Amino acid sequence: MPDPSVRARPVLLFNRGCPPCVTISRLAAALSFGVVARVPLDTAAARDFYRRHPALEGMPVLVDGENVSAGKAIFVALPRVLLAHGYRRARALAALRRPDPSRKT
Numbered sequence: 001m002p003d004p005s006v007r008a009r010p011v012l013l014f015n016r017g018c019p020p021c022v023t024i025s026r027l028a029a030a031l032s033f034g035v036v037a038r039v040p041l042d043t044a045a046a047r048d049f050y051r052r053h054p055a056l057e058g059m060p061v062l063v064d065g066e067n068v069s070a071g072k073a074i075f076v077a078l079p080r081v082l083l084a085h086g087y088r089r090a091r092a093l094a095a096l097r098r099p100d101p102s103r104k105t
Contacts, residue, residue: 010064010081011039013046
């Protein structure tokens with residue numbers, strides 16, 4: 001059974017038709033060392049997100065679980081996203097290394 005603390009990758013929603021948005025998304029993905037996945041607006045996931053958050057429509061948006069950052073604030077949120085991702089990965093690895101207490105040796 002997978003650890004519930006390990007969530008999907010953080011995603012950055014961006015508009016392919018907006019050159020500054022493409023540049024921002026590429027830069028953010030590079031600064032995140034590949035942790036953040038770039039997702040264009042024409043995908044179903046992006047349409048669903050913007051349907052729930054109409055005020056953010058058209059802006060690059062970084063989504064990490066319940067945390068949402070939009071516009072230039074994505075660069076401020078990147079360190080938090082990287083630390084949270086690293087913490088979740090470390091917990092998942094620690095859970096794998098922990099011996100099963102019900103198993104007798």
